[in-house]
Every structure is written in structure tokens, then in C-alpha cells.
Amino acid sequence: MSGLTVRHRRTTALDAVDLDFGPGVHGLLGPNGAGKTSLIRVLATVAEPARGRVEMLGNDLRRHRERGAVRRELGYLPQDFGYYPGFTVREFVAYVAWLKELPAAGAPASVERAVARVGLADRIDAKVRTLSGGMIRRVGIAQAIVNDPRVLLLDEPTAGLDPEQRVEFRALLRELGEEATVIVSTHLVEDVAAACTGVTLIEAGRVAYRGTPETLAALGADGHESDGNAIERGYTTALRGHRSATVTGATR
Numbered sequence: 214m215s216g217l218t219v220r221h222r223r224t225t226a227l228d229a230v231d232l233d234f235g236p237g238v239h240g241l242l243g244p245n246g247a248g249k250t251s252l253i254r255v256l257a258t259v260a261e262p263a264r265g266r267v268e269m270l271g272n273d274l275r276r277h278r279e280r281g282a283v284r285r286e287l288g289y290l291p292q293d294f295g296y297y298p299g300f301t302v303r304e305f306v307a308y309v310a311w312l313k314e315l316p317a318a319g320a321p322a323s324v325e326r327a328v329a330r331v332g333l334a335d336r337i338d339a340k341v342r343t344l345s346g347g348m349i350r351r352v353g354i355a356q357a358i359v360n361d362p363r364v365l366l367l368d369e370p371t372a373g374l375d376p377e378q379r380v381e382f383r384a385l386l387r388e389l390g391e392e393a394t395v396i397v398s399t400h401l402v403e404d405v406a407a408a409c410t411g412v413t414l415i416e417a418g419r420v421a422y423r424g425t426p427e428t429l430a431a432l433g434a435d436g437h438e439s440d441g442n443a444i445e446r447g448y449t450t451a452l453r454g455h456r457s458a459t460v461t462g463a464t465r
């Protein structure tokens with residue numbers, strides 16, 4: 214994407230952002246309101262940018278027909294994911310498979326596979342409303358991966374998962390990232406350390422840092438253990454560096 218600008222009324226959520234993502238798992242980090250959800254929503258083709266160009270899988274998202282082509286290759290878990298509480302897990306994931314135009318013959322097997330990958334095989338015929346919050350989040354991940362997407366967008370997928378589920382989910386992320394481009398927004402720096410091949414730190418609508426979990430941890434390597442682990446300190450160091458550079462730039 215180049216020059217990507219997203220506005221919500223008078224707020225500029227993203228300000229002329231240039232970014233590119235290849236296969237692997239890319240963590241999007243940043244404070245509340247930084248612009249992570251706005252970025253994911255544009256990539257998911259549910260929001261339109263005010264300016265800029267986004268190309269995905271060779272398609273230009275400004276063109277209606279090309280957005281349609283992208284949607285078939287996309288998996289998306291929104292921050293507030295809507296579901297039908299009266300559907301069973303199987304029915305809900307099958308419904309999404311139908312929306313994504315999966316060939317009918319293979320769809321039931323794809324549904325079962327996606328549900329098994331998120332560890333819910335034994336609850337596949339349970340009604341979604343009878344599941345815990347963490348399980349519902351996993352249903353959200355299952356619907357996102359049912360079409361074996363080439364681009365997978367996950368907005369805070371680990372919110373509400375317990376520690377054991379998070380560990381399992383990170384393993385699934387690493388597996389998915391071997392074939393797809395996975396972009397995952399999170400507040401948990403541990404998610405990034407454990408599952409991501411790349412890190413993009415967004416602040417106030419701009420890219421504050423790009424690197425790998427290792428380079429981010431190296432930024433925080435010589436702090437005190439009591440201030441969190443190296444990657445958390447790296448996160449803070451990168452943010453502060455970006456803030457002071459922005460202030461210097463603005464007053465020049």
C-alpha cells in the first residue's frame with residue numbers, strides 16, 4: 214500500500230502510510246487508537262481509504278471487481294465479530310464458507326477441518342450461544358480460515374483466550390504463516406515474540422517502527438528486568454523514539 218490515508222470524520226486514523234507485507238506472520242502493535250483496526254478494515258475491503266493505493270494479490274482494491282476477487286482469498290476476524298447465537302458451530306462456519314463461495318462439494322470437510330484446527334471438534338454441533346467467550350473467539354478464527362485464505366487478517370484474536378489457548382493459537386498462527394500472509398493486531402507483545410516473523414508498530418496513524426521480534430527485543434536489551442522483558446522495553450523505546458522524532462520534525 215502506498216500513501217494510505219484513512220479518515221473518520223475529522224480524525225485521521227492513518228496518515229499516508231506506505232507498507233508491504235509478504236508471506237509470514239506480521240504483528241501490528243501500537244497504543245489504543247493508533248490506527249491498527251483502521252488498517253485491517255481497509256485490507257479486509259470493509260472500509261475505503263480517503264486516499265492512497267492498496268494492491269493485494271495483484272488486485273487494486275479501488276476496483277469493485279478486483280475487491281470481489283480478493284474477498285474469496287481473504288480471511289477476516291473483526292474486533293467485534295458478529296455471529297448468530299442460535300447457529301451451531303458447524304452451521305455458522307458452513308454459512309461463512311457459503312458466503313465465501315467455497316465449492317459445495319468440499320465445503321463440509323473444510324468446515325470440519327477449520328473447526329478442528331481451533332480445537333473445537335468436540336463442540337462442533339453445540340450452539341454458539343452455549344460456548345464461553347474464548348471458545349466463541351475460536352469460532353471466529355475458524356470462520357476466518359475456512360477457505361484456506363492467502364491473506365488472513367486477525368484483529369485482536371487473542372483477546373479473551375486463556376493462557377493455554379493463547380499458546381495453542383500462536384502455534385496455529387505460525388503454521389498458517391507458512392503459506393499465507395497473516396496480519397494480526399494485538400496488544401500482547403508476547404504474541405508477537407512467540408508467533409510473528411515481522412513487527413510493525415503504528416502510532417498516531419504513522420508507522421513508528423518495522424523490524425522483527427528479535428530487532429525489537431534488541432532495542433530493549435540493556436534495560437532493567439523490572440521494566441518488563443526485552444521486547445516490551447523495545448516497544449517502549451521504539452515508541453518514544455518515534456514520538457521525539459515527530460516532535461522534532463514538527464518544530465523544525
Ligand SMILES: Nc1ncnc2c1ncn2[C@@H]1O[C@H](COP(=O)(O)OP(=O)(O)OP(=O)(O)O)[C@@H](O)[C@H]1O
Nearest residue numbers: 221222224226243244245246247248249250251252
Ligand atoms: N467509526 C469511527 N468514528 C470516529 N472515529 C473513529 C472511528 N473508528 C476509529 N476512529 C478513530 O480513529 C483512530 C484510529 O482508531 P483505530 O480503531 O484504527 O485504532 P486501533 O489502533 O485499532 O486502536 P485499539 O488498539 O484501541 O483497538 C482513533 O483516533 C479512533 O478514535
